[in-house]
Amino acid sequence: MWLMAAVLGLAGCSDPAADGRFEIKRLDANWLSEQVRISTEQRLELSEEARDALIHGVPLTLALDLRIRNTSNQIRAAENSVRYEIRYLPLSDHYQLAFSDDTPTRIFPRLRHVLADLSRSSIVVPTGVLPAGEYEVLARLRLDQNTMPPPMRLPVLLSSKWRHDSSWSSWPLLIATAGSSQ
DSSP states (O other): OHHHHHHHHHHHHSOSOOSOOEEEEEEEEEEOSSEEEEEEEEEEOOOHHHHHHHHTTOOEEEEEEEEEEETTTOOEEEEEEEEEEEEEETTTTEEEEEESSSOOOEEESSHHHHHHHHTEEEEEEEOOOOOSEEEEEEEEEEEOGGGSOHHHHHHHHHOGGGOOOOOOEEEEEEEOGGGOBO
16 A cells, blocks of 8 residues: 555656657548558657667657547547657667668667658558548557566656657548548
8 A cells, every 4th residue: 555655656756847748740641542641740859868768778669559530430440550669779879760560770870860750750551441421530659668678667657757648639531432532
């Protein structure tokens, strides 16, 4: 019981002014041929703690979560999560960006170049055949805490300086008859 109170007390003492945040600024979605092509523009800023962990050998995994659902009945038509892993390479003083799909790994001289590259994404989400109607694309960008090393998971969970996640954002997607969309 006292352990639970201590953990909750620590969570309440964390600094609310975290300096790293993710935000999805824009999303364009088009449905064609049983798939939705999604282009996003996002702002990514890592907190000083996240940058420090990266420099000390902790890879950071970012996840872009996407859901497509029918607005009339709220049924999910499709969902997808794309992961990006950022890793610091100390021997070459470069940063590596790896993708969860077949995209080749890329190397950058500075972390700001990695974040600039990640500020725009293009993703294809297979949906299968969808009836015409109004849909919405829900999206969020987050730091995947489950991929952190086990000793760091509790501090990362409790500290506001590790809360980079954007909120869920919604954008309209109209699927018209004959496979066209807006």
